[in-house]
Amino acid sequence: MDITVDPKLTSFIEVDAQSHFPIQNLPYGVFKPESSAPARVGVAIGDYVLDLSVLAQQGLLKCKHADAKQIFAAPHLNDFMALGQPAWRAVRGTLSDLLQTDNPTLRDNTQLRAQALILQNDVQMQLPVTIGDYTDFYSSKEHASNVGLMFRGQENPLLPNWTHMPVAYHGRASSVVVSGTNFLHPHGQVLPPDTEQPVYAPSQGMDFELEMGFLLGAGNQAGEPIPVDQAEQHIFGMVLVNDWSARDIQRWEYVPLGPFLSKSFCTTISPWVVSLDALAPFKVDAVAQDPQPLAYLQEKKRQTYDINLEVALRSPHMHSGEVICRSNFRYLYWTVAQQLAHHTVAGCNTNVGDLMASGTISGKEKHERGCLLELTWGGKEVVHLSNGEERRFLLDGDEIIMMGWCQAEGYRVGFGDAHGTMLAHSA
Amino acid sequence: MDITVDPKLTSFIEVDAQSHFPIQNLPYGVFKPESSAPARVGVAIGDYVLDLSVLAQQGLLKCKHADAKQIFAAPHLNDFMALGQPAWRAVRGTLSDLLQTDNPTLRDNTQLRAQALILQNDVQMQLPVTIGDYTDFYSSKEHASNVGLMFRGQENPLLPNWTHMPVAYHGRASSVVVSGTNFLHPHGQVLPPDTEQPVYAPSQGMDFELEMGFLLGAGNQAGEPIPVDQAEQHIFGMVLVNDWSARDIQRWEYVPLGPFLSKSFCTTISPWVVSLDALAPFKVDAVAQDPQPLAYLQEKKRQTYDINLEVALRSPHMHSGEVICRSNFRYLYWTVAQQLAHHTVAGCNTNVGDLMASGTISGKEKHERGCLLELTWGGKEVVHLSNGEERRFLLDGDEIIMMGWCQAEGYRVGFGDAHGTMLAHSA
Numbered sequence: 124m125d126i127t128v129d130p131k132l133t134s135f136i137e138v139d140a141q142s143h144f145p146i147q148n149l150p151y152g153v154f155k156p157e158s159s160a161p162a163r164v165g166v167a168i169g170d171y172v173l174d175l176s177v178l179a180q181q182g183l184l185k186c187k188h189a190d191a192k193q194i195f196a197a198p199h200l201n202d203f204m205a206l207g208q209p210a211w212r213a214v215r216g217t218l219s220d221l222l223q224t225d226n227p228t229l230r231d232n233t234q235l236r237a238q239a240l241i242l243q244n245d246v247q248m249q250l251p252v253t254i255g256d257y258t259d260f261y262s263s264k265e266h267a268s269n270v271g272l273m274f275r276g277q278e279n280p281l282l283p284n285w286t287h288m289p290v291a292y293h294g295r296a297s298s299v300v301v302s303g304t305n306f307l308h309p310h311g312q313v314l315p316p317d318t319e320q321p322v323y324a325p326s327q328g329m330d331f332e333l334e335m336g337f338l339l340g341a342g343n344q345a346g347e348p349i350p351v352d353q354a355e356q357h358i359f360g361m362v363l364v365n366d367w368s369a370r371d372i373q374r375w376e377y378v379p380l381g382p383f384l385s386k387s388f389c390t391t392i393s394p395w396v397v398s399l400d401a402l403a404p405f406k407v408d409a410v411a412q413d414p415q416p417l418a419y420l421q422e423k424k425r426q427t428y429d430i431n432l433e434v435a436l437r438s439p440h441m442h443s444g445e446v447i448c449r450s451n452f453r454y455l456y457w458t459v460a461q462q463l464a465h466h467t468v469a470g471c472n473t474n475v476g477d478l479m480a481s482g483t484i485s486g487k488e489k490h491e492r493g494c495l496l497e498l499t500w501g502g503k504e505v506v507h508l509s510n511g512e513e514r515r516f517l518l519d520g521d522e523i524i525m526m527g528w529c530q531a532e533g534y535r536v537g538f539g540d541a542h543g544t545m546l547a548h549s550a
Numbered sequence: 551m552d553i554t555v556d557p558k559l560t561s562f563i564e565v566d567a568q569s570h571f572p573i574q575n576l577p578y579g580v581f582k583p584e585s586s587a588p589a590r591v592g593v594a595i596g597d598y599v600l601d602l603s604v605l606a607q608q609g610l611l612k613c614k615h616a617d618a619k620q621i622f623a624a625p626h627l628n629d630f631m632a633l634g635q636p637a638w639r640a641v642r643g644t645l646s647d648l649l650q651t652d653n654p655t656l657r658d659n660t661q662l663r664a665q666a667l668i669l670q671n672d673v674q675m676q677l678p679v680t681i682g683d684y685t686d687f688y689s690s691k692e693h694a695s696n697v698g699l700m701f702r703g704q705e706n707p708l709l710p711n712w713t714h715m716p717v718a719y720h721g722r723a724s725s726v727v728v729s730g731t732n733f734l735h736p737h738g739q740v741l742p743p744d745t746e747q748p749v750y751a752p753s754q755g756m757d758f759e760l761e762m763g764f765l766l767g768a769g770n771q772a773g774e775p776i777p778v779d780q781a782e783q784h785i786f787g788m789v790l791v792n793d794w795s796a797r798d799i800q801r802w803e804y805v806p807l808g809p810f811l812s813k814s815f816c817t818t819i820s821p822w823v824v825s826l827d828a829l830a831p832f833k834v835d836a837v838a839q840d841p842q843p844l845a846y847l848q849e850k851k852r853q854t855y856d857i858n859l860e861v862a863l864r865s866p867h868m869h870s871g872e873v874i875c876r877s878n879f880r881y882l883y884w885t886v887a888q889q890l891a892h893h894t895v896a897g898c899n900t901n902v903g904d905l906m907a908s909g910t911i912s913g914k915e916k917h918e919r920g921c922l923l924e925l926t927w928g929g930k931e932v933v934h935l936s937n938g939e940e941r942r943f944l945l946d947g948d949e950i951i952m953m954g955w956c957q958a959e960g961y962r963v964g965f966g967d968a969h970g971t972m973l974a975h976s977a
Contacts, residue, residue, distance in 0.1 A: 256724050261807060274806070282805055287748050288739050292807035293720040293814070297683050297899050298772060307773035311896035312715055312844065321714050323844045323895075345725060345815065346734035372896060378709055379701070380688060380719035381808025387720070388772065388897030417739065417750045468750075469738035469799060470815030472724050 128404050130531055134222045135230040136240070138169040143395075143528050143537025145169070146222050147404075149215060150395035150538070151200055151360065154246040162198035162249045165241075167395055167539070168222055172246055175218075177239040183228065184217055186210055199253045200396065204340040204359045205475045211340065211359065215400060248394035250301040251362075252338055255474040257294040257390070258466060259334075259366060261285075261482040262457035264410075269485065269497045274374065286414060289457035289465045291482075294366075295387035299478060302541040306367070306389035307548055308519055313371040321375060328370030328502070329517035329545060333434050333493035333525060335452055336364040336480035337459050338396060342473035349473075351464035352423050355399055357473075358459060361428075363393035363525050363541040364480045370496055370516070392478070393525075393541040401536050405429045405529040409458050419468055420461050429453050430538075432484060432527045434493070438512050439520035447506055448498065450484050450491045452527070519547035555831050557958055561649045562657040563667070565596040570822075570955050570964025572596075573649050574831075576642060577822035577965070578627055578787065581673040589625035589676045592668075594822055594966070595649055599673055602645075604666040610655065611644055613637055626680045627823065631767040631786045632902045638767065638786065642827060675821035677728040678789075679765055682901040684721040684817070685893060686761075686793060688712075688909040689884035691837075696912065696924045701801065713841060716884035716892045718909075721793075722814035726905060729968040733794070733816035734975055735946055740798040748802060755797030755929070756944035756972060760861050760920035760952060762879055763791040763907035764886050765823060769900040776900075778891035779850050782826055784900075785886060788855075790820035790952050790968040791907045797923055797943070819905070820952075820968040828963055832856045832956035836885050846895055847888050856880050857965075859911060859954045861920070865939055866947035874933050875925065877911050877918045879954070946974035 134146040144150065144167040154172055155162050163176035175195035178184040185191050186206055194202045203210070221229050229235060261267055264281070267290075271280035284290060300306075308329065312321045340359030343349050349357060366386060373385030409427040430452035435444025457465075462479055483493040492498045495516050498506055502515040517523070522544040528537030561573040571577065571594040581599055582589050590603035602622035605611040612618050613633055621629045630637070648656050656662060688694055691708070694717075698707035711717060727733075735756065739748045767786030770776050776784060793813060800812030836854040857879035862871030884892075889906055910920040919925045922943055925933055929942040944950070949971040955964030 256722055271806075283746070284739075284741075284748070284802055284805070288803065290803070290807055291810055293722050293810065295683055295720055295898060296723070297769075297901050297904070298897075300772075307897055309896040312711075314711075319710070321711070321844065323846055326896075342724075345727075369896065375711055376715065376717070377806065377808075378711070379698075379804070379808070380717055381804075381806070383718050383720065384893070384896040384898060417748065419750055466811070469736040469753075469796065469811040470725075470734055471722060471811060474724050477724070 128401065132219070133224045134168060135224050136169045136171060136222060140533055141535065142169055143535055143539050145534045145536065146219060147534060148397060148401050148536040149218050150397040150401065151251065152394045152396065153199055153249040153251045155249065156241055156246055158247060164195040164197065164200060164203065166218055167243065170243055171240045172243055174239045174241060181235065183221065184214065186214065198249065200251050201253050201476045204338065207341055208356055211398060212400065215398065248301055248303065250299070251394060251396050252476050254296045254299050254478050255476040257296040257299055258291050258477070258479045259294040259482060260289050260291040260457065260462050260480060262289050262455045262462065263482055263485045264456040265454065265487055266483040266485040266493060266497065269492065273496065273501045287416060289462045291466070292381045294390065298387050299390045299392060301394050302391055302543065304391065305544045305546050307546050309369050309372065309388045311369060311372040311384055312375055314375045326369035326371055327516065330368045330370050330495045331434065331523045332366040332368055332483040333432055333448060333450060334364035334366050334480045334483055335361055335430065335527065336392065336478050337361050339473055339475060339477040342475055342477065343467050345472040346470045348467040349463055351420060351460050354460035354463040357463060358399055360396040360398040361402065362396055363527050363538045365391040365523060365525055365541050365543065366480060367391065389543065391541050391543045393538045395539050397536065397538055402428045402529065404531065405536065407453055410454070410456050412456065419464055422458065422460055425458065427453050427455060427458050428529070430527050430529055432525070435524040436508065436514065437522040437524065438508065440512065441510060444522065444524045445508055448490060448493055450486050450493050452484060454484060454486045455481055517545055519545060521545055555828065559646070560651045561595060562651050563596045563598060563649060567960055568962065569596055570962055570966050572961045572963065573646060574961060575824060575828050575963040576645055577824040577828065578678065579821045579823065580626055580676040580678045582676065583668055583673055585674060591622040591624065591627060591630065593645055594670065597670055598667045599670055601666045601668060608662065610648065611641065613641065625676065627678050628680050628903045631765070634768055635783055638825060639827065642825065675728055675730065677726070678821060678823050679903050681723045681726050681905050682903040684723040684726055684905045685718050686721040686907045686909060687716050687718040687884065687889050689716050689882045689889065690909055690912045691883040692881065692914055693910040693912040693920060693924065696919065700923065700928045714843060716889045718893070719808040721817065725814050726817045726819060728821050729818055729970065731818065732971045732973050734973050736796050736799065736815045738796060738799040738811055739802055741802045753796035753798055754943065757795045757797050757922045758861065758950045759793040759795055759910040760859055760875060760877060761791035761793050761907045761910055762788055762857065762954065763819065763905050764788050766900055766902060766904040769902055769904065770894050772899040773897045775894040776890055778847060778887050781887035781890040784890060785826055787823040787825040788829065789823055790954050790965045792818040792950060792952055792968050792970065793907060794818065816970065818968050818970045820965045822966050824963065824965055829855045829956065831958065832963065834880055837881070837883050839883065846891055849885065849887055852885065854880050854882060854885050855956070857954050857956055860952070862951040863935065863941065864949040864951065865935065867939065868937060871949065871951045872935055875917060875920055877913050877920050879911060881911060881913045882908055944972055946972060948972055
């Protein structure tokens with residue numbers, strides 16, 4: 124089966140050049156057409172969601188060895204993901220055929236179009252995947268160096284293990300939410316500066332972290348590591364991730380066992396999962412590594428994806444968000460293949476629906492720093508907004524909107540956005 | 551409903567005084583009567599498992615607002631746990647009635663007894679709960695001090711945050727397994743002593759960690775912390791936990807984000823979940839805390855449970871295990887109530903089936919140290935076994951058997967055991 128993407132392909136659904144969802148993308152999500160309706164699987168095309176449960180019901184979408192009607196009427200993608208790469212590619216091929224300009228099947232069936240194509244503005248997107256375990260890597264050298272400099276000082280900004288392995292920690296899966304879910308300003312234990320007695324207080328160091336994550340479509344058994352050159356076959360697709368963080372809570376709690384409550388109150392992901400096949404045309408060489416890592420981390424062909432990333436902040440006084448950071452997924456030192464190979468090398472098993480995030484994606488430039496901690500250097504500087512407001516860390520009512528897309532000639536393959544607002548406690 | 555346990559109560563099932571499973575216990579588990587049969591819920595009584603799916607089928611076990619036939623024919627306890635404390639207590643009361651000496655219902659129904667009572671030796675125990683998230687605390691002051699001394703030296707064995715909060719990290723849920731599951735000797739990145747270049751090698755620091763864990767029967771919504779004095783109402787019961795660890799992998803990877811691959815290849819829990827109601831008669835005052843913690847961690851009545859713990863090691867040359875550590879759950883500095891209150895204080899949501907483990911439970915005495923790292927002081931000393939063997943860390947083929955029980959006058963309320971063997975790689 125040919126999985127290359129034809130850049131010239133067009134759909135009978137009109138798609139703007141700025142849209143993230145041309146026929147070359149076809150990202151998967153889970154949605155409710157209205158709040159009382161059961162959730163089901165859809166694919167984004169232009170301004171629409173294509174309801175795959177309707178297509179399956181009509182016999183237009185089949186899965187080998189599985190009941191497509193059940194698979195696409197499920198309230199999560201896990202059952203579809205579990206079918207494996209050949210099934211993902213077969214469905215992607217069918218959808219691409221159905222949506223292209225010269226295919227009359229859906230195009231000319233007014234009744235079916237009315238049933239199966241719903242404006243994205245009219246649906247409620249759901250968490251696309253039932254997350255198994257959530258792992259957060261720390262794979263940006265620029266981010267790790269900046270944070271190390273601030274938390275530990277000049278002597279050892281980058282710890283000795285960092286260039287030898289994709290450092291990571293287990294995150295909290297229960298608090299992963301879909302874009303649009305707001306959260307209450309966390310309170311917790313913090314150590315005020317120059318004191319030795321912690322206090323319980325609202326965090327004064329609320330931050331976002333610009334990340335991306337991949338979702339496993341196929342896991343591994345305990346004791347059977349995934350070889351680095353086979354790792355991408357296990358990956359169903361990618362999402363935007365905002366790993367909201369409370370820096371003052373983090374600073375007080377994280378030694379010696381790592382971040383805990385500072386990052387387990389909310390983690391936002393985009394509703395759309397973009398497949399690696401849709402991202403394939405945007406492969407680029409990954410950052411060169413020095414020193415050379417151990418053999419199990421060496422890739423035959425070392426590539427990553429050129430994905431533009433933006434973070435916008437919208438204060439309660441603003442009508443729309445203002446971009447405060449521009450970065451790129453390609454800046455990461457460790458690739459997704461290396462992350463997954465490392466994760467499993469000592470015997471850890473993984474499952475369909477596991478989420479593995481990159482860690483904050485910072486670049487070399489100041490405007491490429493992927494969190495306020497770096498942008499304001501721990502609150503020492505300020506981010507100036509064009510309406511005159513300033514931020515060191517987030518304030519109640521602030522919304523953060525993350526966007527990510529690959530730019531092709533004349534179209535974009537994107538993730539839509541991942542947004543969320545920090546709410547004040549009513550009390 | 552009276553939930554006090556009558557110490558004089560007896561069952562028509564004969565129960566040895568050394569048994570962990572008298573009528574006062576009634577711990578829940580999930581089992582298959584034979585490998586091809588579907589898993590279902592059972593309760594341990596003496597040498598038997600009582601099949602609750604059979605009792606429900608016969609109409610002898612009901613659940614308010616839920617179908618007991620489905621609940622107890624499920625391959626996990628989660629559905630039952632989700633019913634909440636009143637339902638747990640109602641079922642516990644019914645089972646206690648059914649099993650007591652003077653109740654003829656089950657006692658005199660030969661056919662029903664044949665169906666519902668199966669020897670534990672003849673069944674296959676399963677992971678009792680579908681684990682949501684797994685959190686591992688670090689609540690033994692003796693353990694944290696010993697490890698700190700070894701990993702960081704005399705200056706700061708106990709870090710400044712330790713006496714102010716129950717320090718914890720997110721663990722890996724996918725690798726939690728039921729007692730009896732073996733695992734392959736992990737290989738991973740380690741830094742050989744006095745070098746700067748890591749190597750990929752079999753761990754030379756394989757260890758167990760004697761822990762206990764509690765399982766949540768009722769979670770909390772994001773942003774709605776669980777008050778410390780209500781925390782125990784959320785807890786369904788407790789299990790033994792062996793948090794197997796690879797110390798050399800841990801030492802190289804854990805700064806700054808905490809343990810990752812060193813503890814995610816296997817975590818063993820006991821098949822039997824003992825309810826807090828069964829443990830209630832063994833409540834004792836918890837260790838006094840100095841300094842006094844913040845208000846959200848202060849308990850009206852500060853209690854814990856007197857649970858004897860033992861670790862036995864069985865090498866391939868031994869017929870049965872030899873006890874190498876004796877400890878007690880009551881030694882822990884932070885209680886389960888404090889752990890759960892802290893876990894949720896910054897807004898983290900929790901779910902039915904979440905597992906929260908204590909961290910290694912060490913006492914003040916040398917023989918009370920709950921892992922080899924402490925028992926051999928990082929491999930500097932040896933543990934002598936009576937057959938002449940010695941251990942610094944575990945070797946291939948070693949089995950670790952953990953046991954836990956509360957001692958009453960004439961009977962024990964226990965957890966059975968949690969055992970597992972580290973296997974050599976065949977290659």
